[in-house]
Amino acid sequence: MKTTIAYSCLIWSVLAITGCSFDPGYEAEKAFWEADQLGRSLAAAHPDGLEEKQYLELIRAFGQVVEVAPAETLAAEAQFRIAQMYITIGNLESAHTTLNSIFKEFQEDKEIAARAAFSNGKLYQANGEIEPAMRQYQAIMQNCPLTSIGLEMPIYIILYYQQQGDQDRTRSASSQARKHYQNLMNAYAGTSVAKKVRPYLLRVFELENAWADMLDFWTAEIKKQINRTDIIEANLGKASVLATRLDQPAEAKEIYESLIARFPTEPMTALVRVRLAYLEVADSNWDKARQYFSRAWQDLPADNPLRINSYLGLAMIERKQKNDRAAFDYYDRIQAEFPNNSTALQVPLIKYLHHQNVNQPAKAEEALQAAIETYRSQWLDKPSADTAPIVGQLLLQCLIQQKDWSAAATHLEVLTKRFPEEARYNKLFTALQTIDPSDLGRALQDFSNNPQSMPAMQPPR
Amino acid sequence: MNKAFAAIKQAAVLLRRHPWVALPFVILAITEGIVLYLLFLAPQQPFASLLAPPIERFYGERYVHYPWHLLKLPELFFQCKMLLSLLPGMFLSAVLVGLVGDIQLSKRPTFWKHLNTSAHRFFTLLCIWLLNLGAIKLIGMFSTQTFAWAKAHDFLFPAQLLAFFLSFWVQMLFLYTLPLIMLFNDSLLQALLKNFRYLKRLFFPTSVCLLIGALFYLGLFYLELDLKNLATRISPEVIVVVLSGGILMTLVINLFVTTTSTLLFIQDDSTDLTPSNITSEAST
Numbered sequence: 202m203k204t205t206i207a208y209s210c211l212i213w214s215v216l217a218i219t220g221c222s223f224d225p226g227y228e229a230e231k232a233f234w235e236a237d238q239l240g241r242s243l244a245a246a247h248p249d250g251l252e253e254k255q256y257l258e259l260i261r262a263f264g265q266v267v268e269v270a271p272a273e274t275l276a277a278e279a280q281f282r283i284a285q286m287y288i289t290i291g292n293l294e295s296a297h298t299t300l301n302s303i304f305k306e307f308q309e310d311k312e313i314a315a316r317a318a319f320s321n322g323k324l325y326q327a328n329g330e331i332e333p334a335m336r337q338y339q340a341i342m343q344n345c346p347l348t349s350i351g352l353e354m355p356i357y358i359i360l361y362y363q364q365q366g367d368q369d370r371t372r373s374a375s376s377q378a379r380k381h382y383q384n385l386m387n388a389y390a391g392t393s394v395a396k397k398v399r400p401y402l403l404r405v406f407e408l409e410n411a412w413a414d415m416l417d418f419w420t421a422e423i424k425k426q427i428n429r430t431d432i433i434e435a436n437l438g439k440a441s442v443l444a445t446r447l448d449q450p451a452e453a454k455e456i457y458e459s460l461i462a463r464f465p466t467e468p469m470t471a472l473v474r475v476r477l478a479y480l481e482v483a484d485s486n487w488d489k490a491r492q493y494f495s496r497a498w499q500d501l502p503a504d505n506p507l508r509i510n511s512y513l514g515l516a517m518i519e520r521k522q523k524n525d526r527a528a529f530d531y532y533d534r535i536q537a538e539f540p541n542n543s544t545a546l547q548v549p550l551i552k553y554l555h556h557q558n559v560n561q562p563a564k565a566e567e568a569l570q571a572a573i574e575t576y577r578s579q580w581l582d583k584p585s586a587d588t589a590p591i592v593g594q595l596l597l598q599c600l601i602q603q604k605d606w607s608a609a610a611t612h613l614e615v616l617t618k619r620f621p622e623e624a625r626y627n628k629l630f631t632a633l634q635t636i637d638p639s640d641l642g643r644a645l646q647d648f649s650n651n652p653q654s655m656p657a658m659q660p661p662r
Numbered sequence: 663m664n665k666a667f668a669a670i671k672q673a674a675v676l677l678r679r680h681p682w683v684a685l686p687f688v689i690l691a692i693t694e695g696i697v698l699y700l701l702f703l704a705p706q707q708p709f710a711s712l713l714a715p716p717i718e719r720f721y722g723e724r725y726v727h728y729p730w731h732l733l734k735l736p737e738l739f740f741q742c743k744m745l746l747s748l749l750p751g752m753f754l755s756a757v758l759v760g761l762v763g764d765i766q767l768s769k770r771p772t773f774w775k776h777l778n779t780s781a782h783r784f785f786t787l788l789c790i791w792l793l794n795l796g797a798i799k800l801i802g803m804f805s806t807q808t809f810a811w812a813k814a815h816d817f818l819f820p821a822q823l824l825a826f827f828l829s830f831w832v833q834m835l836f837l838y839t840l841p842l843i844m845l846f847n848d849s850l851l852q853a854l855l856k857n858f859r860y861l862k863r864l865f866f867p868t869s870v871c872l873l874i875g876a877l878f879y880l881g882l883f884y885l886e887l888d889l890k891n892l893a894t895r896i897s898p899e900v901i902v903v904v905l906s907g908g909i910l911m912t913l914v915i916n917l918f919v920t921t922t923s924t925l926l927f928i929q930d931d932s933t934d935l936t937p938s939n940i941t942s943e944a945s946t
Contacts, residue, residue: 224706230728234898 229270233279236262256286277303277313281320288324297321308344315345319354326361346385347394352401355381359408378405403438412446433469436460440476450480471497475510487518494518509535509544520555528555546591549575550599573599590620601649606641613645665926666867670874673921676765683761684917685773686754691913693750697742698735698909702902705731729898733890739905744795752787755920756780759844762924776844783843786850790839797832801825819887826883830876833919834861834868840920841927864926871922875915882911 239262243255251259263286266279280303287296303317322337338354345351355378362371382402386395406415419439423432436456444453457477464470478493498511512531519528532548539545549572556565576596584592593616600609610633616623617630629648636644677683704713705726714726717738725734760776780787805825812821838860842853861868885892885904893901 224710227706227728234729 225270226273226275229266229273229275229279232266232269233263233275236266236279236282253290256290260286271306274310274313277307277310277317281317284320293324293328296324300324304340311345311348311351315341315348315350318345319350342381346381347397352398356401356404356408359405363408375405375409378402412442416442416447429464429467430469433460433464433467433473437469437473437476444476444480450483454480466500468500471500471505471507474500475507475514478511478514482514482518482521485521487522491515491518503538506539506542509539509542513544525555525559541585541588543588543591546579546588546595550595553599553602569599569603573603590623593619598649601645604642606645609645610641663866663870665864666870666922669867669922669925669929670871670918672925673918676762676921676925677917680765680771683758683765683771683921684913686758686761687913687917687920690746690751690754690916691909694743694746694909694912695906697746698739698902698905701735701738701742702732729893732898732901733893735901736886736889736905748788748791752791753777753780755916756783756787756840756844758917758920759840759924762921763841763845763928766925766928779844786843786853789850790836790843790853793836794833797835798829801829801832804828822887826880827873827876830872830879831869834872837861837868837919837923838864838927841924845928860927860930864930867926868923871919871926875919878915878918879911882907 236259240259243251243259247255260283263279263283266273267276270276280299284296284299284303287293287299300317300321304314304321307313307317318337318341322334322341325331325334325337335358338358341348341351341354355374359371359374359378362374379402382398382405385398386402389395389398402418403415406412406418416439419435419442422435423439425435437460440453440456443449443456454477457473457480460473461470461477474493474497478490478497481487481490481493494511494514498508498515501508501511512535516528516531519525519531529552532551535542536545536548549568553565553568553572556562556568573596576592576599579588579592580596583589593612597609597612597616600612613626613630613633617626620626625648629644633641633644700709700713703709704717705728710726717731717734718726721734721738724730757773757776757780760779761771761773764771764776805821805828808821808825809818812818836854836857838857839853842848842856842860843850848856882904886908889901889904892904893899
């Protein structure tokens with residue numbers, strides 16, 4: 202009896218500790234974590250990098266995940282890691298086999314299948330094997346057309362041939378892309394999928410500079426649409442092509458005006474008014490522009506960020522009419538209504554740049570000092586994760602504008618530590634360590650003036 | 663001191679002669695074991711359908727995945743243990759006191775009768791449980807404040823040790839209310855007042871018994887302190903092993919403390935165990 206009880210207790214304990222469960226998801230998580238831990242301990246033990254035998258050990262560990270739960274998403278993730286490790290040790294054949302196996306086994310999960318085929322294609326592409334790479338990309342377009350990678354694929358192919366300078370193949374890829382997207386839109390006509398595909402087709406037109414085709418597309422869409430929002434959207438698209446691509450602002454204005462007349466109270470009409478107002482500004486029709494902007498922000502709800510565009514437009518009109526005080530009032534409204542918006546955060550710097558542009562050095566100096574104080578206090582107040590990068594960058598730019606090189610360099614160091622993922626800060630900070638101290642100012646100014654490294658903070662025109 | 667050791671010796675003899683007295687706490691330990699096992703299986707199917715959503719809701723999505731759920735297990739188990747200490751814990755403790763009383767009075771011990779009595783005194787027992795809980799929470803609050811200070815002054819381990827002994831010692835505050843309620847059928851107020859009188863007289867021997875109980879648990883407490891590191895070094899499953907060890911150790915300590923304190927109570931000079939004084943249930 203005692204022996205039976207003892208054995209029962211022992212079996213119960215073993216079952217309790219091992220889980221007594223055959224949930225493959227859990228088993229996969231466990232095996233994946235164990236493999237991950239092994240990877241960490243190997244990396245810690247070999248700080249100079251792993252050798253092939255250690256990679257093989259890791260591949261075996263991640264292989265356990267596939268063995269215990271082959272159909273689980275984590276098994277696919279483990280196989281991606283395995284493929285990556287095969288690539289690292291130069292065993293491309295096995296990497297291709299692994300990625301192919303993910304593509305075949307995860308046909309139910311199209312996102313995973315598309316990711317596997319795309320990785321496989323990129324691997325072929327990196328090794329100069331374009332034909333098999335294209336086969337992989339075609340497989341994605343056929344099998345996983347509505348995944349995020351699948352939707353992007355035709356454009357990726359066009360861009361690839363464009364980069365290669367192969368015009369024939371670019372044309373052929375464009376034509377294929379158009380057909381592909383058109384087929385998808387026809388197959389899913391009237392559903393949200395068709396709307397999801399539409400921007401990709403428009404991007405193809407854009408890549409080809411086929412503005413007339415884009416115009417035809419929007420005209421066809423206008424004829425098709427049955428609800429108000431779709432009609433306004435299609436008309437906005439058409440007018441935008443006319444105004445910005447075909448240089449026909451008069452026709453665009455006509456469309457906007459007709460939309461306002463047909464749908465005076467629709468929520469989207471505020472956007473129509475803002476766009477029309479900008480066209481009026483371009484024609485120096487200040488009163489009309491002011492009227493459209495004012496009506497737009499009056500119609501918009503208090504939290505709609507389109508109000509910022511209206512205020513910016515109104516401020517621009519006032520500035521053109523040399524009415525600085527009124528322009529600054531609109532900037533202040535942006536700050537008051539949307540304190541955490543990136544445009545609102547830029548307002549102190551915009552004011553400084555305005556004074557500088559209109560050649561008011563004393564006022565510019567005062568505005569710059571105020572801007573630095575504002576940004577410094579915001580920075581010290583520990584801004585949120587969303588606003589911190591903007592505030593940090595604006596403070597740096599102001600310090601550079603003030604030519605306070607040492608303060609700018611110190612702040613740059615802080616930014617480098619706070620945002621280690623920002624390559625531009627790291628790059629500049631590393632560069633500053635090597636240059637002559639007398640060149641510090643020039644380097645910082647170059648950085649500030651380079652639109653790639655720092656977005657230009659010019660007042661809106 | 664002699665009183666304490668005499669009571670401990672007597673408790674050992676009593677438990678050896680009547681091992682079934684341990685039944686209430688064995689039931690409690692089994693219940694705790696089942697709860698721990700269910701919590702361990704919470705992220706796995708078929709249990710996950712029922713148990714994972716509340717964990718996800720209260721603690722976050724990551725805690726229904728390996729190994730995070732194991733790292734959360736001590737906290738989850740502690741919450742469940744608190745509930746189990748009321749139902750069935752409080753009743754089973756009361757039953758054990760009744761059974762020890764029966765043996766000392768040379769009556770035929772009856773489990774169900776004492777369970778029935780404790781059920782009738784539900785609200786009184788609930789109040790005692792709440793008072794105990796309040797005292798433990800106070801110690802918890804004190805510990806949180808002290809740990810922050812102690813960590814800053816490199817004094818963390820002694821502070822943790824102090825909090826551990828204090829959490830054991832604080833159980834003494836209402837320890838004698840149970841025998842008063844179960845053996846003398848006292849009202850809540852009477853039980854509380856008399857409890858403090860007993861506590862004054864038996865402070866030292868009771869403290870010794872609780873200290874010995876705490877010393878039993880000390881090894882496991884040391885493991886529990888660094889459970890996360892232990893899990894990382896060995897395996898996350900080690901948490902389940904430590905918590906299971908905790909259940910067994912709690913069973914032994916609870917049995918030891920409740921039996922000795924009941925014996926100390928019964929043998930105290932002021933306890934009059936004549937049939938007219940004790941409850942009708944206990945005297946029959």
